[in-house]
Amino acid sequence: MSLIIADHEFHSRLFTGTGKYASSQAMLASISASGSELTTLALRRIDLKTQSDDLLPPLQQLGVKLLPNTSGARTAAEAIFAARLAREMLQTNWVKLEIHPDPRYLMPDPIETLAAAATLVKEGFVVMPYVHADPVLCKRLEEVGCQCVMPLGAPIGSNQGLASKAFLEIIIEQARVPVIVDAGIGAPSHAAQAMEMGADAVLVNTALASARDPRAMAEAFKLAVQGGRLAFEAGLGGRSQTAVPSSPLTDFVQGLV
Amino acid sequence: MTDVIASSVNSEPTKGYFAQQLSDLNWSEITALHQNATSSDVDRALSASKRTLADFAALISPAAVPKLMDMIAQANALTRARYGNTMSLFAPLYLSNTCANECTYCGFSMSNPLKRLTLNQAQIEQEIAAIKGKGFDHVLLVTGETSKVSMPYFQKVLPLFRQHFSQVSMEVQPLSQQDYQQLQALGLDGVLVYQETYHQPTYQKHHLRGNKTDFVYRLETPDRLGQAQMHKIGLGVLLGLEDWRTDTLMMASHLRFLQKKYWRSRFSIGFPRLRPCVGGIEPKSVITDRELVQLIAAWRLFDADVELSLSTRESPEFRRFAGQFGITTMSAESKTQPGGYAEETPKALEQFSIHDDRSVAEVAKMLTEQELQVVWKDWDPALRS
Numbered sequence: 001m002s003l004i005i006a007d008h009e010f011h012s013r014l015f016t017g018t019g020k021y022a023s024s025q026a027m028l029a030s031i032s033a034s035g036s037e038l039t040t041l042a043l044r045r046i047d048l049k050t051q052s053d054d055l056l057p058p059l060q061q062l063g064v065k066l067l068p069n070t071s072g073a074r075t076a077a078e079a080i081f082a083a084r085l086a087r088e089m090l091q092t093n094w095v096k097l098e099i100h101p102d103p104r105y106l107m108p109d110p111i112e113t114l115a116a117a118a119t120l121v122k123e124g125f126v127v128m129p130y131v132h133a134d135p136v137l138c139k140r141l142e143e144v145g146c147q148c149v150m151p152l153g154a155p156i157g158s159n160q161g162l163a164s165k166a167f168l169e170i171i172i173e174q175a176r177v178p179v180i181v182d183a184g185i186g187a188p189s190h191a192a193q194a195m196e197m198g199a200d201a202v203l204v205n206t207a208l209a210s211a212r213d214p215r216a217m218a219e220a221f222k223l224a225v226q227g228g229r230l231a232f233e234a235g236l237g238g239r240s241q242t243a244v245p246s247s248p249l250t251d252f253v254q255g256l257v
Numbered sequence: 258m259t260d261v262i263a264s265s266v267n268s269e270p271t272k273g274y275f276a277q278q279l280s281d282l283n284w285s286e287i288t289a290l291h292q293n294a295t296s297s298d299v300d301r302a303l304s305a306s307k308r309t310l311a312d313f314a315a316l317i318s319p320a321a322v323p324k325l326m327d328m329i330a331q332a333n334a335l336t337r338a339r340y341g342n343t344m345s346l347f348a349p350l351y352l353s354n355t356c357a358n359e360c361t362y363c364g365f366s367m368s369n370p371l372k373r374l375t376l377n378q379a380q381i382e383q384e385i386a387a388i389k390g391k392g393f394d395h396v397l398l399v400t401g402e403t404s405k406v407s408m409p410y411f412q413k414v415l416p417l418f419r420q421h422f423s424q425v426s427m428e429v430q431p432l433s434q435q436d437y438q439q440l441q442a443l444g445l446d447g448v449l450v451y452q453e454t455y456h457q458p459t460y461q462k463h464h465l466r467g468n469k470t471d472f473v474y475r476l477e478t479p480d481r482l483g484q485a486q487m488h489k490i491g492l493g494v495l496l497g498l499e500d501w502r503t504d505t506l507m508m509a510s511h512l513r514f515l516q517k518k519y520w521r522s523r524f525s526i527g528f529p530r531l532r533p534c535v536g537g538i539e540p541k542s543v544i545t546d547r548e549l550v551q552l553i554a555a556w557r558l559f560d561a562d563v564e565l566s567l568s569t570r571e572s573p574e575f576r577r578f579a580g581q582f583g584i585t586t587m588s589a590e591s592k593t594q595p596g597g598y599a600e601e602t603p604k605a606l607e608q609f610s611i612h613d614d615r616s617v618a619e620v621a622k623m624l625t626e627q628e629l630q631v632v633w634k635d636w637d638p639a640l641r642s
């Protein structure tokens with residue numbers, strides 16, 4: 001089954017990014033091998049003024065859907081401004097909302113994110129908010145009209161995997177919009193684990209870009225995401241649990257008809 | 258009778274409400290989920306950490322009977338983990354047995370030659386004193402449905418209860434979202450509206466006259482309650498009116514829908530069952546005592562958090578062990594006729610006869626012997642927004 005976000009159908013559940021690659025050739029080879037149909041790029045990296053932009057034209061050639069992000073914004077006002085600019089420059093109303101006032105760990109600001117999301121939804125944006133794995137925040141974002149939520153697995157770029165697992169499980173169980181696990185996924189096994197839990201997609205960037213062979217790693221992630229999703233749909237077996245009821249209760253139940 | 262009898266026309270489903278989704282749930286496909294369940298489906302369901310509707314279907318199927326003790330053990334562990342060693346007690350209070358509905362299974366049906374009574378303020382105050390005297394702090398107000406016992410009456414009586422009880426719930430006819438908001442402001446904390454059955458043709462067969470004939474309006478009641486941000490919303494099917502397993506699975510889908518959409522509310526499940534009785538209608542599918550134990554344990558395995566509530570329709574022996582297979586709240590020493598607590602009124606006024614007629618003190622003692630702490634107060638008026 002394919003994934004649908006805001007009427008757009010995705011056959012691949014692996015979303016990618018465009019930062020941190022050694023060269024644009026390596027980036028293109030990697031994204032291409034990943035089978036990804038959505039890739040995010042920072043508005044601040046796009047240079048439309050000069051003709052020497054080495055990011056955008058090759059990406060557009062690849063035919064992958066571009067998702068501008070507001071990385072760099074520290075407040076709702078800055079993010080809203082960036083989103084409007086991106087819409088104009090890239091002719092898309094999709095935006096990955098990222099607001100991190102903290103330059104060290106790049107932790108998303110929940111208060112500014114909710115405020116910006118509410119405004120952007122009203123302006124007709126398809127808003128994909130990057131947030132902490134906070135179940136209540138995710139419901140609040142859903143209520144203001146976000147088309148999906150993107151909770152983090154671990155600090156961005158940390159490759160620590162699903163450190164927020166217990167909270168991601170609640171978010172996935174409760175969500176009425178797709179849940180995309182973003183940030184922290186450092187290995188194909190992490191991606192598979194997120195998909196087995198029932199995440200609708202994962203977004204992976206650093207693990208691909210910083211691999212010794214980004215193209216091969218992209219293929220590994222592609223297979224892991226497919227495998228994890230298949231396992232989720234097939235219905236995973238759990239661990240067997242044992243406990244012993246009291247004997248009067250056993251007598252009572254066994255005496256019933 | 259001055260009550261207006263509604264025609265049996267159903268309301269149009271509201272966009273985004275559960276009634277709109279009901280058509281996606283195919284009755285025979287859901288039935289197949291439990292009919293075709295095998296022992297390996299049961300094993301998988303037992304060992305799963307999050308259980309799907311198919312897992313739930315396996316757990317309530319006959320294939321799970323050999324694993325019943327395993328189910329109970331897990332249900333007990335989940336209940337203890339979430340609720341601790343406690344059991345909440347509440348008292349149902351029948352305010353009125355007048356009713357303009359005609360339902361095949363109910364003693365309050367309009368055509369039943371029954372003495373009708375609607376409590377006035379003085380009578381209500383006597384009932385309150387009697388119930389408070391037994392130690393209760395959570396009261397469930399119950400009525401039939403007439404134009405006389407509707408919003409103006411509820412608005413008048415709710416403040417009387419608000420003064421005396423930390424938690425006030427209602428089991429009355431479906432109301433509008435605005436009505437629920439108004440009652441909430443007057444101190445209402447929870448509302449139970451049982452769908453009876455999710456199978457519309459069967460529903461229409463048993464609800465012959467009155468507003469209750471409107472299947473869709475009733476089905477959308479939890480949506481209206483959710484929109485009103487009611488603290489607690491109670492669901493139930495009348496077990497036996499239709500295939501109780503399929504109805505249960507439909508209700509489980511309904512619960513999941515509501516939990517996702519109205520995530521600020523708590524939910525409660527009740528287990529009224531239709532039993533064969535003289536002069537009453539024959540259940541389409543009888544649920545036995547053992548199947549009811551299985552059903553309750555399966556509910557707990559399906560949802561670790563949901564409140565599971567048991568009435569005094571069940572036997573003392575059944576209720577003695579109920580806390581060990583998932584029940585978290587129960588009524589005690591219930592009177593199902595208006596005015597029943599303050600004075601001995603004729604039994605002919607009752608909606609249904611109770612099976613566990615022990616006193617509250619006896620029930621509390623029984624629970625203590627089961628190593629459960631009785632919880633009388635589990636809410637506070639300060640938490641009413």
